[in-house]
Amino acid sequence: MKNWLILLPMLLLLACENTPKNTVTQPATPEPAKPETLTDLENNPPAPPYEFAFRLDKPDATFTMPGKLTEISGLSLTTDGQFLLANNDEEGKIFYLSKENGKVVDEIKFESSGDYEGIEMVGEEIYVVKSNGTIIRVKNSDKKKDRAKSYKTSLNSDNDVEGLAFDPNTGYLLLACKGKAGKGEEFKRKRAVYAFDLTGNKLLEKPVFLIGRDEIQKWAGKGSASLTQKLAEFFEPSLADDAFAPSGIAIHPMTREIYILSSVGKILVVLNGNGEILHIEPLNPKLHRQPEGICFDRDGTLFIANEGKDGSGKVFRFAVH
Numbered sequence: 001m002k003n004w005l006i007l008l009p010m011l012l013l014l015a016c017e018n019t020p021k022n023t024v025t026q027p028a029t030p031e032p033a034k035p036e037t038l039t040d041l042e043n044n045p046p047a048p049p050y051e052f053a054f055r056l057d058k059p060d061a062t063f064t065m066p067g068k069l070t071e072i073s074g075l076s077l078t079t080d081g082q083f084l085l086a087n088n089d090e091e092g093k094i095f096y097l098s099k100e101n102g103k104v105v106d107e108i109k110f111e112s113s114g115d116y117e118g119i120e121m122v123g124e125e126i127y128v129v130k131s132n133g134t135i136i137r138v139k140n141s142d143k144k145k146d147r148a149k150s151y152k153t154s155l156n157s158d159n160d161v162e163g164l165a166f167d168p169n170t171g172y173l174l175l176a177c178k179g180k181a182g183k184g185e186e187f188k189r190k191r192a193v194y195a196f197d198l199t200g201n202k203l204l205e206k207p208v209f210l211i212g213r214d215e216i217q218k219w220a221g222k223g224s225a226s227l228t229q230k231l232a233e234f235f236e237p238s239l240a241d242d243a244f245a246p247s248g249i250a251i252h253p254m255t256r257e258i259y260i261l262s263s264v265g266k267i268l269v270v271l272n273g274n275g276e277i278l279h280i281e282p283l284n285p286k287l288h289r290q291p292e293g294i295c296f297d298r299d300g301t302l303f304i305a306n307e308g309k310d311g312s313g314k315v316f317r318f319a320v321h
Contacts, residue, residue, distance in 0.1 A: 050279050054302055054318045056268065057284045063102020065313035069095060072313040074119030074128065074164060075248070075293030075305040084303060084315070086293065087119045087128055092148075094119065094126055094138060099297065102315050110138045110148040118164025118248065118293075120173060122198065127173060129164045132157045133203075135173065135196055153203040155194065162292070163193075163249035169256065169273075171198055174208070176246035176260060181210060189213050191246055193260075193275075209275035211260070213244055216269070216280060244269070248294040248305075261291045261304070268294075287316075 065072055065086075073089040083105065084097040092111030095104050115131040126138040133155025138148050155161055155175065163176030172195035181192035192207035248261035257278060258271040266288060270279040283291060293305030293315075302318040 050270075052270070052279050052281055053300070053320045054281075055321045056281060056304070056318060057287060059287075059316035060319045061102075061317040063097070063315040063317070065102065065308070065315065066104060067312075068093075069104070069313045070308035072305045072307055072315070073117050073162075073292050075295045075303055075315070076119045076121050076126075076164075077295050077297060079121050079123060081298045084295070085119055085121055085126065086305065086315075087116050089116055089292075089307075090114075092116065094128070097315070099317075108138065108147075111136065117162045118175075120164045120166045122166050122173075127164065127166075129161050129173075129175060131160050131162065131178075133159060133161050133175070135175075151196075151201050153194075153196065154205075155203065159192075162247045163260065163294075165249045165251050165258075167195075167251055170195065172196060172204070172208070173198060174249055174251075174258075175203075176249040178245040178247060178264075181207065186210075191244055193246070193249065193258075209258075209271065211244065211246075211269065211271070211275070211277070215277060216244055216267075247292050250294040250296055252300065253296050253298055254300055259294060259302075261294050263288075263291050266291070 069086060069088055071088040071090055072086050074087045076085040078085060078096070084099055086095045086097055087093065090113055092109060092114060094108045094110060096106040097103065098105055116128050117131050118129045120127050124140055128136045128138065130136070133153040135151045135153065136148050137151070155177070158180045159177045160179030161175050162178040165174045167174055175194045175196060177192045177194065181187040181190045190210045190212045193209040195204045195208045196202070197204060244262050244267070245264040246260050247263040250259050252259065256273055260269045260271065262269065266283040266285045268281045268283060269277060270281070272278050288304065288306055289309040290307040291304055292307050295303050297303070300320050304316050304318070306314045306316070308314070
C-alpha cells in the first residue's frame with residue numbers, strides 16, 4: 001500500500017509532462033445574435049426617410065410684382081396672418097401684399113434709400129435688416145420720427161446679412177449671412193446664422209448655426225443621383241467660396257424646421273433645431289432666377305420671392321404636396 005502511495009504522485013507528474021504543450025483551450029462557440037422581434041421593432045422603429053413637403057418646380061400660384069418690387073428682397077407674414085409683407089433692397093418702404101393675388105394693398109415709408117434685405121413681423125412691430133447688420137424696428141405710428149429705430153450690431157457688410165426670421169421658441173431674430181461667417185479658422189468654408197435678442201436688443205456674440213460647405217457635400221452624397229449631380233455642378237473649385245450663400249431664412253410654423261434659401265447655387269437647405277441638415281432641395285434656375293425671400297403661412301403654405309432678374313419680380317406660392 002505504501003508503494004502505491006509513493007507511485008501515484010509520480011504517475012500524475014508523468015501524465016502532466018506528456019500532455020502536448022501547444023494544446024489551446026477552444027473558446028465556447030458564441031450564441032448567434034437573436035433576430036429582432038416584432039416587439040423590438042415596435043419599441044425601436046427605424047427612422048423614416050425625410051419627406052420634403054413641397055414641389056418647388058410647380059407653384060400653385062405665381063404673383064407678378066409691380067415695378068416698385070422688381071428688386072423684391074424680403075418676405076414675411078403679418079402677425080394676424082392676413083397679408084404678406086415685402087420690401088425691396090433699395091427703398092425704405094414696407095409693402096403689404098394680398099395672399100390671394102399678390103397685389104399691393106398698402107405701403108409704409110420708414111427710411112430713405114439703403115441696402116435693405118430681410119423683413120419680419122413680431123407682434124405689432126416690423127423688423128427690417130440691412131446687409132451691414134443694422135436692424136430697423138418699425139412701429140405702426142403716424143409720427144414719422146417715432147416710426148423707425150435702428151440697432152447697430154457687430155456684423156458688417158463683409159458678413160452681408162440677407163435673411164431675417166423670428167424664432168418664437170427663443171424670442172430671437174435669426175440673421176442669415178451671405179458673406180463671411182466670422183473671423184478665424186473655425187469660420188472658414190462656413191456660412192453663419194446669428195441671433196438678435198429682442199429682450200435686450202443686442203446680437204449674441206457667437207452664431208447659433210454654422211453650415212459648412214463640406215457638410216452639404218457629404219449630405220448630398222447620401223442623396224439621389226440627380227441631387228448629387230446638381231450640387232456637384234456648384235462645387236467646382238472656381239465656385240467653392242460662393243457655392244452656398246444664404247439669401248433668405250424662415251421657420252416652419254408646425255415642424256419648427258429652418259428653411260434657408262441660397263440664390264447662389266440655387267438650393268434650399270432644411271435644418272432641424274440643432275442646425276443639422278435634414279434635406280437639400282435643388283431649385284430650378286429657370287423658375288427661381290434669383291430667390292431672395294421666403295416665409296410660411298400659418299397652415300404651412302410656403303411663399304418664395306424672386307427678384308426680377310431681367311424681368312418682373314415674382315412671388316410663388318406652394319401648398320403642401
